[in-house]
Amino acid sequence: MALERLHKFLARAGVASRRQAEELIREGKVKVNGRVVTELGVKIDPDKDRVQVEGKRVQPPAPPVTFMLHKPYGYVSTTRDPQGRRTVMDLAPKDYGRLYPVGRLDYDATGLMLLTNDGELAQRLTHPRYQVPRTYRVTTEREMDEKALEKLAGGVQMDGHPVSTEVKLLKKGSGKTILEITVWEGRYHLIKRLLEDVGYPVLKLKRVAFGPLRLGRLVRGACRPLTRQEMLNLQLTVSRKYLKIAASGKPQATVPEGRKEAEPSGAARPVRRIKVVSPPEKEVG
Structure with a gap:
C-alpha cells in the first residue's frame, strides 16, 4: 500500500x-x-x-461511510454526555464501527446532521475555510417587523465580525414568524444569537439543509446512508479534488420503531454563496 x-x-x-x-x-x-x-x-x-x-x-480504517440523521428534540450532538442525556449516537447504526457527529445542533434543536467515520471529510465540512452553507427553518416569538427583517438580512455583526445571511420569509401571522435562514459558518448558538440581536427569541429551530444535502422527508430519529450522488455532491462542496466516493458497501438505514422510512431526498446541487438576500415584501400565507 x-x-x-x-x-x-x-x-x-x-x-x-x-x-x-x-x-x-x-x-x-x-x-x-x-x-x-x-x-x-x-x-x-x-x-x-x-x-x-x-x-x-489503531486499526487500519474501515471503508468510509456517511449517514444523514434527522435529529429529534432532546438529544445532545456528542458521542457521550456527562449528564447522562441521550446522544445522537443512540440513533446511529451499530454495524459500522466508530461514527462521529458532524454539524452539531443544540439540545432543543432538530433537523439534519451527519454521522461519519471519515475524519478528513468531517474536518473539511466544519472548517471555516470551506464556508459550507447551513440552512435553518426558524420560528420566532411575535410577528417580525420590516426593520428587523432588513437588519437580519443585511448581515449582523457578531463578536466583532460580520455574519453573512440569506433570509427568506415563509410566513408571518398569528403572533409568530417563520423564516428560512442560511449561514456559512457553524458558530455556537449562531442562529439564536442572530435572532436575539434583532429582538425576536427563537421558539423552534430546525436545520433543513447542510451543504448540498436537504433533509427531505426523512422522519425524526431516522438515519440513512447518503446516496452515491449525494456523497459526490458533498465532496465537491469541500474540494473539487476530493473525489473519492465513500461507502464501498451498501449500509442500511435505521428507522425508529413504528415509523416508515421515507425515500431518500434527491441530491441537491452544490450551493453557491449569496452574501445577502432581502426578505420578500409581502407576507407568505
Whole structure:
C-alpha cells in the first residue's frame, strides 16, 4: 500500500479530526512501531506499520461511510454526555464501527446532521475555510417587523465580525414568524444569537439543509446512508479534488420503531454563496 502521512491516517481511522490528530502527534501521544513520533511529516504504511495512540492500537480504517440523521428534540450532538442525556449516537447504526457527529445542533434543536467515520471529510465540512452553507427553518416569538427583517438580512455583526445571511420569509401571522435562514459558518448558538440581536427569541429551530444535502422527508430519529450522488455532491462542496466516493458497501438505514422510512431526498446541487438576500415584501400565507 502507498505511504500515507500519519495525521491523515489517524483522521481516516476515526481517531480524531486532522487538526486534532496533529495535536496528538505534537504532544507525543502517538507511537509508530513502538517509537514516539512528534513530527507531522512522518509517513507510514497502514498495512505494515503498527500505530498506537495513548497506548492503544489503531486499526487500519474501515471503508468510509456517511449517514444523514434527522435529529429529534432532546438529544445532545456528542458521542457521550456527562449528564447522562441521550446522544445522537443512540440513533446511529451499530454495524459500522466508530461514527462521529458532524454539524452539531443544540439540545432543543432538530433537523439534519451527519454521522461519519471519515475524519478528513468531517474536518473539511466544519472548517471555516470551506464556508459550507447551513440552512435553518426558524420560528420566532411575535410577528417580525420590516426593520428587523432588513437588519437580519443585511448581515449582523457578531463578536466583532460580520455574519453573512440569506433570509427568506415563509410566513408571518398569528403572533409568530417563520423564516428560512442560511449561514456559512457553524458558530455556537449562531442562529439564536442572530435572532436575539434583532429582538425576536427563537421558539423552534430546525436545520433543513447542510451543504448540498436537504433533509427531505426523512422522519425524526431516522438515519440513512447518503446516496452515491449525494456523497459526490458533498465532496465537491469541500474540494473539487476530493473525489473519492465513500461507502464501498451498501449500509442500511435505521428507522425508529413504528415509523416508515421515507425515500431518500434527491441530491441537491452544490450551493453557491449569496452574501445577502432581502426578505420578500409581502407576507407568505
